[in-house]
């Protein structure tokens with residue numbers, strides 16, 4: 429029943445299914461958790477040193493609302509490696525990509541505006557849309573590689589006329605990346621339609637293909653693309669909460685306002701950490717990527733061997749096997765596996781109804797944990 433004291437928006441949303449499931453792990457003694465998207469590596473030494481120095485130098489005041497100018501300059505330089513061009517004044521530092529998503533949506537969405545979201549997807553897009561009174565509509569990711577059905581997408585855009593569209597590459601939860609052909613097709617659709625794209629590129633450093641493709645590389649639709657990204661995954665600093673948004677005028681100025689009234693600025697100490705991370709710790713990020721790739725290959729091979737239908741992810745640190753052949757809904761599958769097999773994964777349904785029939789495994793944990801969990805899964809499946 430609706431509570432008249434609470435906003436309609438908040439009553440329309442739920443705590444994320446990822447968190448719900450990861451919280452259950454604590455209740456099962458000895459369970460291994462493959463639920464959270466957080467690297468198991470320590471934060472790079474240079475990031476730590478920069479934060480310690482910042483504390484000792486009393487750099488604990490507010491920074492400018494948009495964030496440290498040195499950090500924005502460094503982000504601008506970093507993005508050029510991906511052929512993405514944003515000036516320091518087109519960047520706003522946020523408290524993680526999560527705040528970035530909220531700020532961008534708060535700057536764009538009026539009550540009733542439609543937001544077109546991939547299905548399956550990271551749950552924040554749907555929840556932020558609903559919280560702000562917008563209407564979430566979906567485009568399905570289909571086939572073995574969870575790609576976009578472009579014909580269906582075009583027809584949704586023509587018929588529903590969404591104001592905003594979200595794309596996430598590399599993808600959480602599927603591990604899919606944007607390839608050249610996908611980029612070209614999306615580019616054409618965006619160019620031809622009156623729509624703003626929010627491109628969540630928080631896993632950009634974790635692309636296992638030779639080349640990285642992003643819609644933000646297309647200069648002619650620059651005014652229609654907003655990037656959300658951050659440092660949680662690249663520098664294994666999820667708890668330090670530093671992210672950023674890049675956008676053209678007038679969007680960046682609008683986002684600065686929503687950012688100002690939600691958080692004022694990201695924590696100064698953590699911003700100094702991110703700054704030296706970009707300056708000195710990209711080799712650490714490259715090392716983590718190589719390690720994730722080994723883990724991906726291991727988990728993929730093991731899952732295939734156990735009998736799962738699964739495709740090789742090309743980015744991020746998630747793998748999204750089908751569980752359809754086991755005749756259980758994803759929530760039931762994950763519950764039973766947790767209680768009986770002592771391994772926790774996230775039900776695919778936590779990412780949207782099109783995620784039903786799949787589970788998400790995060791392989792951002794140690795090789796030992798992955799080996800042990802694959803053994804447990806094999807034993808549990810064989811006993812079924």
Ligand SMILES: Cc1ncc(COP(=O)(O)O)c(C=O)c1O
Pocket residue numbers: 465523524525526527550596599600628630657658659660666669670671
């Ligand atoms: C696709 C995606 N976007 C954004 C975020 C937010 O990350 P953070 O707020 O830690 O920067 C996450 C976190 O898991 C994610 O998977």
